[in-house]
Amino acid sequence: MFMIVDKPVGIVRLVLGDQLYPQHSWFTTVEDNVTYVLMEVRSETDYVPHHIQKVAAIFHAMRSFTSELQRCGHRVRYFRIGDGDNVGTIAGNLKVVLSETEADSVEVQEPDEWRLDVVFRTLSDQLNVPVRIVSSEHFLTTRTEVSEHFAGRRQWRMESFYRYMRQKHNILMEGDLPVGGEWNYDADNRKKWKGNPPVPPLTMLSVDVSEIVNEVRSAGILTVGEIDEKNLIWPTTPEAAEQRLQYFATNILPFFGPYQDAISSTERTLFHSLLSFALNVKILHPWKVISVCLDAWKADPDRYSLASVEGFVRQIIGWREYVRGVYWAHMPEYAEKNFFNHHRPLPVWYWTGQTNMNCLRTAITSTLTTAYAHHIQRLMVTGAFALMAGCDPDEVDTWYLGVYIDAFEWVEITNTRGMSQMADGGLLASKPYLGTATYINKMSDHCGTCSYDRTKRIGDLACPLNSLYWHFHHRHRDKLQRNVRLAMTYRQLDRFSNEERTAILDHAERILSKLDTL
Ligand code: FAD
Secondary structure (H helix, E strand, O other), X not given: OOOOXXXXXXXXXEOOOOOOOOOOHHHOOOOOOEEEEEEOOHHHHOOOOEXXXXXXXXXXXXXXXXXXXXXXXXXXXXXXXXXXOOOOOHHHHHHHHHHHHOOOEEEEEOOOOHHHHHHHHHHHHHHOOOEEEEOOOOOOOOOOHHHHHOOOOOOOOHHHHHXXXXXXXXXXXXOOEEHHHOOOOHHHOOOOOOOOOOOOOOOOOOEOOHHHHHHHHHOOOOEEOOOOOOOEOOOOOHHHHHHHHHHHHHHHHHHHOOOOOOOOOOOOOOOOOOOHHXXXXXXXXXXXXXXXXXXXXXXXHHHOOHHHXXXXXXXXXXXXXXXXXXXXXXXXXXXXOOXXXXXXXXXXXXXXXXXXXXXXXXXXHHHHHHOOOOHHHHHHHHHHHHHHOOEOHHHHHHHHHHHOOOOOHHHHHHXXXXXXXXXXXXXXXXXXXXXXXXXXXXXXXXXHHOOOEOOOOOOOOEOHHHHHHHHHXXXXXXXXXXXXXXXXXXXXXXHOOHHHHHHHHHHHHHHHHOHHHO
């Protein structure tokens, strides 16, 4: 008797550069009818100019992942950026592999970016074979869980989703109540850092990516930023990522909370984890991050304040999952949002760091040299300036999407357009995240050595933030004045005498007319 087995002759499975999760169920057994494909393609390197460290780190992570798959016995077809048969697009290269292997179906993991979702939806027609989409098995929520949580609500505040996640997964809970009695200890997390406690040294495994950098340059790919080709510090393998995680949990996490909002001109990374790249390319799983951090705390609770542990857990199970849910609920319209109708070009020094404003120079220089700036620099320095100056969110997005090691659209655009530029009209942010020099001085050591005077609002030496702040609130009064969280700001604006207010606004106008020279 014959039995007809409906098994595909061959399957081609595509692994994207941000889908390098070694524990994915695809890889649990070696199947001889499966060929994995990884590809370095121009369609991914060229949609914005990326930081050279980002391109090198992703390619290195992909190549390391490929070696590991091959070591485990999987068949892998890899396209390097300079390979003669690399067509440069996902569909084009898949066609090459389908004809090489005579496979009759393709499988892909759910992508994280709208751009790729669109490509995947038409892939079957382009390739003339069935295309099956499976989960990437990385996130703690489905694409729609956030929108289901907020169904029918006008504002989608992260805090509400975060509490849902804490309860659902029983994290930092005592029965139905949050450990310690509060859900959120942010009020304890606003210290300026004055040199103490000392910041533990960066102990990242550095890798030599000079071969990759040569290939990228030979291919003529446009990149930004600098790189030390022999010493790339970003973890590109699961082992290196785990090593960084363990180091963070033991040495840095105890101080994460109190100094989370601090900014320093000497210690660029302060008490941040530097895990975003590893998480976003999936060599590190968010549950692993949570379990290592909670275990470290439980093993030695006296070393860790609850504010640090809760604050960090919130970033991973709260913010990270939340922004992804917002992204999938609101794309592709989200990428067009421009609530304030801002259209000014981004000042040229965003691409060079050459400005006399200490806070911006430091944040941008560190971005260009390391492909990193921490959250408060992104939000309250570069983001806040772009918003006050009325820069076009398209230009702001291009910058953020290019310059950061961890920038992938699902997390970049929600943070940039939503949280930082409030271009979505306040879906994410309850008010614009802005500050004058008083804020920068409170949280950093920048103002003391700046060419501008933090105490002045007008005059050549006055810190530009001090007039731009008022100009922003003045010009958007119709959109913002009814926001209760801005009541004090508008009361203060109205308390200026007419003469004083006019002088501040005129000064801001002058600054706006010469942004490139600040
Ligand atoms: P830590 O401060 O140590 O935080 C731990 C982890 O929490 C991060 O690795 C990250 O995975 C997660 N996390 C923290 N805050 C957020 C947040 N707001 N949204 C999502 N996840 C968060 N993050 C990116 O991963 N990619 C981006 O492209 C990106 N663009 C941003 C743009 C702007 C304008 C702003 C204000 C923030 C952006 N963020 C982005 C969020 C945040 O700044 C980075 O995740 C963080 O700075 C990465 O450094 P870290 O790993 O040392 O983070």
